[in-house]
Amino acid sequence: MRIIVHHATCQGHARCWAQAPDIFKLDDEGYILPGDINVAEGDELLASRGAQACPERALEIDRTAAALESVFIQSRV
Amino acid sequence: MASNPVPDHVPPEMVRDFSLFTSAGMLPTPNGDPHAAVACVHAGPPIFYSPYNTHNGRGTWVITRTRDQRRVLQDAETFSSHRSIFASVLGENWPMIPLELDPPAHGIFRSLLNPLFSPKRVMVLEPVVRERAIALIDRIAASGTSCDVMKDFAFPFTVNIFLGFLGLSDDRLDIFVGWANDLLHGDDVKRPAAARMIVAFIDELAAMRRKEPVADFMTFVVQAEVEGRPLTDEEVRGTGVLLFVAGLDTVAAAIGFDLAYLARNPKDQDLLRSEPDRIGFAAEELLRAYPTVQMIRVATKNIDFEGAPIRKGDYVSCATMIANRDPAEFKCPNTIDLAREDNRHAAFGYGPHRCLGSHLARREIVIGLEEWLARIPGFRIKEGMAPITYGGHVFGIENLILDWS
Numbered sequence: 001m002r003i004i005v006h007h008a009t010c011q012g013h014a015r016c017w018a019q020a021p022d023i024f025k026l027d028d029e030g031y032i033l034p035g036d037i038n039v040a041e042g043d044e045l046l047a048s049r050g051a052q053a054c055p056e057r058a059l060e061i062d063r064t065a066a067a068l069e070s071v072f073i074q075s076r077v
Numbered sequence: 078m079a080s081n082p083v084p085d086h087v088p089p090e091m092v093r094d095f096s097l098f099t100s101a102g103m104l105p106t107p108n109g110d111p112h113a114a115v116a117c118v119h120a121g122p123p124i125f126y127s128p129y130n131t132h133n134g135r136g137t138w139v140i141t142r143t144r145d146q147r148r149v150l151q152d153a154e155t156f157s158s159h160r161s162i163f164a165s166v167l168g169e170n171w172p173m174i175p176l177e178l179d180p181p182a183h184g185i186f187r188s189l190l191n192p193l194f195s196p197k198r199v200m201v202l203e204p205v206v207r208e209r210a211i212a213l214i215d216r217i218a219a220s221g222t223s224c225d226v227m228k229d230f231a232f233p234f235t236v237n238i239f240l241g242f243l244g245l246s247d248d249r250l251d252i253f254v255g256w257a258n259d260l261l262h263g264d265d266v267k268r269p270a271a272a273r274m275i276v277a278f279i280d281e282l283a284a285m286r287r288k289e290p291v292a293d294f295m296t297f298v299v300q301a302e303v304e305g306r307p308l309t310d311e312e313v314r315g316t317g318v319l320l321f322v323a324g325l326d327t328v329a330a331a332i333g334f335d336l337a338y339l340a341r342n343p344k345d346q347d348l349l350r351s352e353p354d355r356i357g358f359a360a361e362e363l364l365r366a367y368p369t370v371q372m373i374r375v376a377t378k379n380i381d382f383e384g385a386p387i388r389k390g391d392y393v394s395c396a397t398m399i400a401n402r403d404p405a406e407f408k409c410p411n412t413i414d415l416a417r418e419d420n421r422h423a424a425f426g427y428g429p430h431r432c433l434g435s436h437l438a439r440r441e442i443v444i445g446l447e448e449w450l451a452r453i454p455g456f457r458i459k460e461g462m463a464p465i466t467y468g469g470h471v472f473g474i475e476n477l478i479l480d481w482s
């Protein structure tokens with residue numbers, strides 16, 4: 001699973017971070033770091049909870065094959 | 078109460094007899110429930126026109142659906158925040174910062190202030206906040222089996238934290254509570270008088286910190302630079318005044334509504350007392366059910382919105398108490414479920430003006446509830462006493478007399 005981060009839409013509510021601080025990393029102002037997030041297999045439930053907590057809808061869950069593959073590749077390097 | 082005439086471009090069938098200021102339950106009401114009273118708009122259309130919906134009787138469009146409020150609040154180009162609400166009480170015209178600035182100027186000040194209120198920064202402040210809560214509640218517990226939560230806990234607690242930000246001691250606490258009260262509920266004489274005192278106080282404090290810097294918020298503001306220059310006096314004032322008006326009543330009211338709910342719902346009270354881990358989640362649901370702020374935007378151009386002909390200069394209201402009762406967003410919105418999931422409520426707004434103090438406010442509320450429940454045994458509303466609630470620009474609760482004898 002991958003989380004697509006719409007960085008321009010983030011307004012720093014930090015609700016994602018409140019659910020899963022290790023998955024959703026914030027900058028010094030409290031806004032999410034840019035760049036999509038590849039989610040490790042065991043973290044999927046937590047990550048989707050965090051994504052669903054975003055009041056601005058800045059976090060989109062991507063469960064396509066491509067997303068799975070990118071996680072797979074990441075976990076091997 | 079005279080209201081301004083409905084503008085010609087508003088179709089008569091879109092006008093509704095509804096107001097956050099004058100509708101039933103909005104004026105001070107014993108045992109009132111202003112949030113439930115406004116929830117009824119969801120039986121109607123997604124947008125309508127309210128002829129009297131600001132302090133001074135201006136009409137506004139009212140956006141009822143959460144999804145549409147998100148759209149309005151995220152689009153600052155079409156829906157501007159430039160209004161001079163506070164300054165207009167004084168017959169002046171300067172913005173509270175960053176509240177009444179639009180992008181891109183808004184972002185410059187917001188970036189300056191964000192690190193001071195970030196989630197990480199709030200974690201550092203937490204011990205002080207908790208210490209204050211404990212000191213106040215211990216005093217209440219030691220002095221009897223009844224108190225007025227607003228006067229004895231909620232206001233002293235939030236004002237104290239505000240004073241801490243400004244590096245000031247507690248001795249002026251009562252004066253501040255009085256100003257905040259007059260500003261919100263005072264008449265046409267008291268309101269401007271309070272506003273003038275607050276401005277004079279902020280100006281004076283800024284001058285003091287310029288001369289002798291200390292480690293506090295005002296010193297940070299007078300020393301800060303934006304775009305390679307220091308802030309102007311007006312910018313320093315606009316920033317200081319906003320901190321005063323934004324953070325006092327809002328948190329105090331939240332604590333008041335939350336404890337009133339728990340006083341009336343002993344099962345939930347017992348649950349949170351025996352399983353304090355649930356308080357964080359519960360506080361979110363109570364923020365959803367009892368939010369306090371109405372946001373107003375000004376249309377910068379003509380736009381047709383869900384069938385409504387919004388014209389340049391029209392006021393558009395996004396009331397968090399309305400968004401948070403939208404059945405399209407929240408299952409059974411009028412039921413309070415302390416374990417509610419997917420709770421993306423609007424209490425702190427949406428878009429670039431998302432409450433700068435939201436992380437601090439959340440900690441204050443959670444810590445307040447944790448320490449209250451840990452120190453005060455089963456409490457209820459004192460017999461014969463009725464908490465007085467009110468609507469308006471910021472919803473609130475005037476008194477909350479609890480009893481645990």
Ligand code: HEM
Binds near residue numbers: 368
């Ligand atoms: C439960 C308590 C609170 C609630 C419900 C609340 C609600 C809100 C809302 C809805 C807004 C958005 C206004 C708009 O978009 O026009 C806002 C903005 C703001 N709030 Fe809060 N607030 C709370 C506590 C605080 C505290 C404790 C502080 C300060 C320490 C604070 C400081 C601010 C500031 C500075 C802004 C302006 C942000 C901007 O325009 O970028 N608030 N608040």
Ligand code: SF4
Binds near residue numbers: 013057
């Ligand atoms: S919850 Fe949404 S808005 Fe908030 S920090 Fe996370 S991504 Fe940004």
